[in-house]
Each structure stands twice: as structure tokens, then as C-alpha cells.
């Protein structure tokens with residue numbers, strides 16, 4: 001069966017007697033859909049707002065990463081203006097296509113640290129610690145091992161027993177790497193960040209060459225659509241409806257007063273201007289991602305009563321935590337000029353004939369620049385990056401923890417094993433605030449804060465008055481209704497660098513930025529760096545100046561104040577989490593769902609995607625979100641009595 005052919009009409013979909021309905025066809029969603037529909041007795045429906053797209057090179061060709069942002073497969077969300085970013089709003093891309101954001105992301109495959117998941121368990125989320133999660137990580141993956149000579153040349157190292165051997169997502173080391181990558185390990189080693197040979201074993205501190213979610217033979221992108229959906233597309237008990245938007249969860253009330261109970265019965269969705277209701281006899285699982293899972297809960301009447309009332313939505317289940325606890329990896333992108341002999345993505349974007357020949361090379365031999373991705377990564381602890389006195393001073397400003405979450409989080413700051421800051425060097429200009437000069441070749445040093453203290457929120461907007469206009473990004477052809485709907489983008493407010501704790505994020509990033517710059521001034525990477533262009537290098541004293549007690553150029557660079565530049569140019573690292581988080585031992589006083597992913601006070605409703613994470617992880621999140629999907633499927637099957645307590649992963653994690 002051609003997975004790109006629509007299999008069912010929207011109206012027929014509404015007549016299928018589903019056991020389970022999954023909202024969103026993204027990263028976690030399709031894992032769950034594939035695992036549940038493996039049992040022929042379970043009828044599974046998936047409602048995805050975007051299209052199926054399996055052959056568009058903008059998705060499939062790895063080296064074209066980033067080109068789909070802002071295009072037809074992107075929801076094109078934006079934050080509200082951020083005071084901590086000099087009033088800037090940031091674009092927040094999210095996938096709107098089968099496969100979700102796994103079809104738009106940059107394919108980096110990392111796992112995070114033991115402490116990331118043990119922190120979730122320390123909050124009382126039983127079964128989410130490192131040891132319990134490892135089988136699910138392995139279940140999702142098949143590692144394609146690099147050869148001994150590849151390992152020696154590219155440091156493409158791995159510990160086989162930490163990886164899966166039969167999972168749907170193939171992970172590979174690239175065949176070719178960029179020139180900066182060739183210098184990466186030696187440079188980081190010179191700065192005391194050793195090459196980490198076991199970066200999937202519970203600590204990713206140090207330098208490493210990243211694995212990527214790319215097919216080993218075709219060298220095309222692997223998404224949840226290709227890895228999990230495509231092989232199951234012919235199943236008679238799996239129905240995937242694309243170009244259909246879930247508008248609301250159908251909730252039925254049983255009983256009154258003290259005995260009142262809400263039960264999820266189905267999902268209202270719209271397609272081609274028509275509205276339908278699909279029924280689920282056992283469960284609805286919301287997998288709409290960190291931005292839209294809270295949006296859908298609120299539109300369904302689950303959330304903070306004040307927000308729901310302001311939006312004109314009747315309150316069914318009051319829970320002020322819906323849409324709160326938003327955490328994001330904040331990122332800076334420093335730009336360096338590289339030798340004109342190198343070629344990067346900018347050159348291809350600017351030169352159609354160069355792009356065409358790269359495309360042909362990729363098509364015929366799966367090689368060349370379109371077969372490459374940024375893979376020069378390193379995580380570092382604060383102690384490795386900040387001078388000891390500075391670190392002590394910054395940490396003195398940490399206010400006493402007010403909540404268990406803060407207590408667990410603060411313990412991470414002084415832990416020398418936590419990769420609080422990530423550094424990544426890639427070819428090309430990644431900074432939207434820097435316009436390069438034509439003909440110049442640039443490289444980008446990314447610096448990303450992994451355990452931010454800034455906490456934001458995502459909520460539905462208030463009810464519009466007659467004088468309000470629909471947002472210009474709305475594709476609605478209907479007249480505006482008073483209450484918000486899925487057509488109205490939610491209010492995304494990450495509160496970057498906002499008091500009381502956000503200024504500590506800024507202080508850490510300002511210091512870590514110096515380290516990022518130092519990496520580029522250290523050999524051998526420095527041998528290909530011509531100059532820093534964004535932010536421009538600080539003015540150096542003219543060479544004819546007489547000796548003076550003023551700082552040397554080197555000292556000047558080491559003391560450079562990056563704070564204003566971070567305010568004016570930092571961006572999202574595209575990793576929002578936490579908006580429907582697990583409540584742990586404090587339950588619904590801090591959370592939206594329990595550790596079995598069940599929405600508090602609603603029967604038959606779970607959430608499973610990036611939004612469930614209570615605290616951020618020191619890692620790119622996709623491997624974790626695939627594992628969340630695997631675990632969610634296991635929990636559902638356990639709760640239905642269809643697998644044992646191991647969630648179907650067994651000893652080896654390959655179940």
C-alpha cells in the first residue's frame with residue numbers, strides 16, 4: 001500500500017468503532033499507533049492536521065535541514081514579545097505533517113543523562129528513571145555500527161550494548177563530515193573536554209560525534225512516519241486521517257457533585273470545513289506536542305478556570321497546571337567567517353545550479369553536501385565552562401527552592417556530571433539576525449542552555465471582542481467566532497530571562513558564551529576560522545599604540561561582555577517541553593497527568609509527547625520522545641491487561 005494515498009474519508013473515519021483515538025500524527029503519536037495496532041484486536045485512529053508527505057526532498061534530504069521551516073509543513077507559531085529578549089518575538093516552528101516535528105528536525109540523535117531521568121523519578125514519577133527508561137530507548141532504535149576505520153577517523157564511537165538492535169528507527173553515523181568536524185575533537189580535548197566514547201551510557205559530557213536518524217542505505221531522513229507508520233500502513237485496524245484538525249475532546253459527565261466524573265468519549269475534528277465526531281470506546285491519547293496538547297485540553301474544558309472563562313470555554317475539569325511549566329533550551333548562534341574554499345548550506349541556497357548538482361549527487365550516490373548534517377557536539381558541566389569564582393557567585397543568586405521541582409533541579413547545578421551547556425559547530429549562518437555577505441562562507445557556533453530556570457506558559461487566548469481581528473496566519477474561511485478554537489494560535493510566553501530566576505539563565509549563558517568563543521580561538525579549529533563576524537570581534541587597539549596597562553586583546557576577548565548580544569539575538573533551540581507535565585508525588589497540585597500519563601480527574605484520557613516532561617533534559621529530545629511513545633504504548637497495554645508489568649519490552653528491550 002502506498003502510504004501517501006489517503007486511506008479513509010473524514011466522514012467514514014467518524015463511523016469507525018475505535019478503541020483508541022490518537023490526536024496528532026507526530027513523533028510520539030505514531031510510535032503509539034504502531035505498537036497498539038500491532039494487536040489486531042485493537043482498532044486505532046490517528047487524526048493529523050497536516051498532510052502525508054513521503055517524497056518531498058525538503059523533508060527527505062538530510063542536508064536540506066531547516067529549509068522546511070516557515071513553509072507548508074510548519075505551524076509557524078510565534079512567541080509573544082519577550083521583555084528578556086529586548087521585546088523580540090521568536091518564530092517557533094512545529095511540524096504540521098505526518099511525522100510531526102520529526103519530519104522537520106535536524107536529525108541529531110542523543111539520549112541524555114542518567115540524572116535527567118532519575119530527576120523525573122525523584123519527583124515521584126515512578127518508572128521514569130534511567131534504568132526503567134533504558135529498555136524503551138533501546139526498543140525504538142537500531143544502531144548501524146560504524147566500522148573500525150570510520151571510528152578511528154571520525155571518532156564515531158559507541159557502546160553496542162547501550163543501543164537497540166531491532167527498533168524501527170535506524171541510527172547511523174554519517175559517511176561524510178564537514179571540515180569543522182574534522183577539527184572538533186582535538187579542539188575540545190585541548191580545552192579539557194575529553195572525547196566521550198560512551199555518550200549513550202548515561203553521561204554525554206565531553207565531545208562526541210553525533211548519531212543521526214538517517215536511513216543507512218538511502219541516506220534519507222528517518223521520521224516517525226517512515227520508521228513507525230510506513231511499515232504498518234497496510235494494517236486493517238489502523239486508520240490515519242490526515243489534513244484533519246482535532247478541535248475538542250468529547251467529554252461525558254457521569255454523576256454529580258462529589259461523585260462527578262468526566263470520561264473521554266471521542267474527538268471532534270474538522271476537515272474541509274466540515275465538523276465530525278469520532279468515538280473511542282477505551283481511550284483518547286493526546287499527542288499534539290508541547291504547544292498544542294495544552295491548547296486542546298483547554299479548548300476541551302480542562303485547565304485553569306480563569307483562562308477558560310476568559311476564553312468563553314465552559315470549565316469541566318479545573319487544573320491550573322495545564323499549559324504551565326514551559327521550559328525551553330535557549331540558544332545563541334555566533335557566526336564566524338571560514339575560508340572561501342569551503343562549501344556550506346548557504347552557498348547551495350544562494351546558487352541554484354550548485355544546489356541542483358548537490359541534489360543529483362545525493363540522488364545518484366547518496367553522498368555530497370546534502371548527505372551531511374552538523375554532528376560536532378559537546379556537553380559541558382558548569383564547572384568545566386565557568387571560572388569557579390564566577391560559578392559560586394552566580395549560584396549564590398539561586399533563591400531558596402519553593403517547590404520539589406526546584407529542589408531537584410537546583411541539585412543539578414552543582415553536579416559536575418550534568419551537561420548544563422551544549423556546544424555545536426555547523427557550517428552555514430544559522431542566525432536570523434545576521435545577514436551575511438554574498439560569496440562569504442560562514443560557520444556557526446551554537447551554545448545552548450540545557451537546564452533553564454526560566455518558566456513560561458502556553459494558553460488559549462481570551463475570547464475576542466467584535467472589534468478583534470483573526471490573526472493573519474489563520475487559514476479560517478469561516479467568520480470569526482467569539483471563543484478561540486484550534487484556528488487561533490495559542491499565546492506562547494516562554495518568559496525568557498524573566499525574574500526571579502531567569503536572570504541566572506542569562507548570567508550562565510553570558511559566561512558560557514565566552515567558552516563558545518574560546519573554542520573557536522583554539523587550535524586546530526582556529527586554523528579554519530578567519531574572524532568572528534557576529535557579534536563582531538571587540539575593537540582591538542591599533543598595532544602602533546604604545547604599550548599600555550589596558551587589557552591585551554586576548555584578555556579583552558576573555559572578558560568580553562556578551563549579555564547585550566544575548567538579549568538582542570538569542571533564539572529558541574526548538575525544544576519546548578513541560579506544558580502537560582507529570583505531577584509525580586504532588587499529583588495535580590503541580591501536574592496535569594500522573595506517571596501513567598492519565599489526565600487527572602478524567603477517565604480514558606492520556607497525554608504522550610514532549611509536553612509530559614516535568615524537567616528538561618541535557619539532550620536533544622527526539623530520542624526521548626520516541627521512548628516516551630514506546631513507554632506510553634506499554635502503559636496502555638498494561639492497563640488494558642494485554643501485557644505484563646514490563647510493558648512488553650522484556651529483558652533485552654526488543655519486545
Ligand SMILES: Cc1cc2nc3c(=O)[nH]c(=O)nc-3n(C[C@H](O)[C@H](O)[C@H](O)COP(=O)(O)OP(=O)(O)OC[C@H]3O[C@@H](n4cnc5c(N)ncnc54)[C@H](O)[C@@H]3O)c2cc1C
Nearest residue numbers: 024026027028049100101105106107108246289610620622
Ligand atoms: C527546527 C527543529 C529542529 C530540531 N532538531 C532536533 C534534532 O536535531 N534532534 C532532536 O532530538 N530534536 C530536535 N528537535 C525537537 C524534536 O524534533 C521535537 O521535540 C519532537 O519531534 C516533538 O515531538 P512531539 O511528539 O512532542 O510533537 P510533534 O512531533 O510536533 O507532533 C505533534 C503533531 O500533532 C499535530 N497536531 C497538533 N495539533 C493538532 C490538532 N489539533 N489536530 C490534529 N493534529 C494536530 C501536529 O501537526 C504534529 O504532527 C527539533 C525541533 C525543531 C522544530
